[in-house]
Amino acid sequence: MEKIKLMSLYTDFRKDMSYIEKELERSVQSSSPIVRQASLHLLKAGGKRIRPIFVIMAAQFGTYSLENAAKIAVSLELIHMASLVHDDVIDDSDMRRGLETVKAKWNNRVAMYAGDFIFSRALTSIGNIEKAPVHQILAETMLEICKGEIIQIDFQQQTDQDLRDYLKRIKRKTALLLSSSCELGALSADADSQTVRKLKRYGYFTGMAFQIVDDILDITSTDAELGKPAGSDLLNGHITLPVLYIKDDEQFKPYMKRAFTGVMEESDRQAMLRYIRQSGAIEKAQHVSDLYLIKALKELESLPNGKSKKALTQIADFIGQRKY
Template identity: 60%
Template sequence: MEKMKLTLLYSDLKSDIDIIEKELETALNSSSHLINDASLHLLQAGGKRIRPVFVLMSAKFGQYNIDQIKNIAVPLELIHMASLVHDDVIDDSDLRRGRHTVKAQWNNRVAMYTGDFIFARALEYVTSIDNVKVHQILAKTMVEICNGEVIQIEDKFRNNQNLKDYFRRIKRKTALLIESSCELGAVVGGLDVKNVRRLKRFGYFVGMSYQIVDDILDFTATDKELGKPAGSDLLQGNITLPILLLKDHPTILRFVEKASKGSVSESDRMEMLKVVRNSDAIKKAIALSNQYLRKALKEVDALPNHPMKKKLRDVALFIGKRKF
C-alpha cells in the first residue's frame, strides 16, 4: 500500500521509470545461469526505486533527455541493489521484503559474487557518459559506501557508540547514495553549480531522514509489514538511533548481551520491543528525522520555479512520514 501511494506521487514519470525497469533487467542479464538467477531474484523482490526517481526529478530542472539520464539512473539503482546483497551477508539476514535473500536462497559465496557482478554492471553502464565529474562523484560514492560497510561490521554490538558515530554510519549507508542521485541527475541535466549543490544537499537531508525513519520502523512496525522480525537490526548487532537513546536501559543492555551471544528467545524480543515502543526514544528519533526533513524542504524552496518542486516536496514528505 505504501509503495502504491509513493508511485502515485510521481505517476507522470511512469513511462520513464518503466524504461529504467527494463534497463535494470537487461543490465542484470549474465552468461552465468547462477548469477543470472540470483540477480533476477533480487530484482523481482521489487523496491521503491527512490534513487532513480530522484535522478529523474533532479534532471527535470535542466535539459531532460531520458536516453541520457537513464545511464546514470540505472547504475545508481544497481549500486544500491549490490549493497543490499552484501549487507545481507554481513548481517546474516534470511529475509528482505518478505522474500528469501540471495544468501539464504543460495549461499554467502554466491551472494558476494552476485553483489560484485552488479557493482561491475553499474560501472559498465556509466562508461557511456562522457563527463569526468560524473565518474568522480560515482567513484567517491562507491568508495564511501564500502567504507561504511566495514565500519558497520566494526560497530556491531558496540555499546559505547554515540550519535556522531550513528549519523556518520547512516550517511554512508543511505544518505550518500540518495545525495549522489540528486547531484548526478542535476549534473547530467546541465544545471548550474548553485542548483546542483542545492539538489545535492536536498538528497543528503532526505537520505538522513529516510534512514532514521527506517530505523524507527524496525521497532514500531509489525513483522508482516517489515517482511522480517521487528527488531532485526538489534538482533544483528546494529545499534540504531532508538537504541542509542535507550542504551543504558537494563532490559536493552541485557538484550544486546544476549544477542551478541546468539541466545535471544522470542520472549526476549517481545520484551525488548515493548520497552522501545513504550519509551520516549521513538518520539525523540522522529524529532531528529523531522529536523533533517525541514532542512531538505528549505533546499527545495530555494530551487527555481518548476512543476517538479512540488513533486520533490511531496516525495520528501512521504518518505519522511511513511509508516513502513
C-alpha cells in the first residue's frame, strides 16, 4: 500500500519513468548469460526509483531534456544497484526485498562480477553527456560511496562510535547519491547555480532522513514487511541510530553481544527488538529524521512553483511517514 502511495507521486512523470525503466533494462544486457541474468534479477526486484525521479524532477527546473536526464538517472540508479550487490556480499545477506540476493541465488563471485559490470554500465550511460562538471561530480560521488563501504566494514561491531560517526557513514551510504541525483539533474538542464545548489541540499537532507527512517524500519517492521529478518542491521554488526542511543544500556548490552557473535536464538531476537522499540530510541531517531526533512523543505521554499516542486515536497513528507 505504501509503495502504491509513493508511485502515485510519480504520476506526472510516468512516461519519463517508463522510458528510464526500459533504458535500465537495456543497460544491464550482457553477452555473458550469467551476468545478464544476475543483473536482471536485481533490476526486477524493483525499488522505489527515488534517484531517477529526483533527476527528472530537478531537471524540470531548467531546460528539460528527457534524453539527457535519462542518461544521468540510469547511471545513478545503476550505481545504487551495484552498491546493493556488494553490500549483500559484505553482509552475507540471503534476502533483499523478499527475494534471494544475487550472492544467494548464484554465489559471491558472480555477485562481485555482476556488481562491477553494473558499475561499468553506469559510466557508459553517462559517457555521452558533454558537461565536464557532471563527470567530475559523478566520479567524486562514486569515490565517496566506495570509501563509505570500507568505513562501514571498519565500524562493524565497534561500540565506541558516536553520532558524528553514524551521520558521516549514512552520508556516504545514501545521502550523497540522492544529493547528486538532484544536482546532476539540474545541471543537465542548465538550471541556474542557485537552483542547483538548493536542489543539491534538498537531496542531501532528504537522503539523510531517508536512511535514518530505513534504520528505524529495520527494527519496527516485521520480517514479512522487510523481506528479511527484522534487526538485520544489528545482526550484521551495524550500529544504526536507534541502537546508538541505547548501546551503553547495561540491559541491552547482552542482546548486542549475542547479535554480534551470531548465537542469537529467535526468542532473543524478538526480545531484543521489543526492548529497542520500548526504550524511546525510536522516537529520538525519528526526531533527527524530522529535523533533516524540515531542512529539506526549507530549500524548496524559494524555488518556482510547479509540479516538480509539489512532488518533491510530497516525497519529503512521504519519507517521514513511510512504513516500508
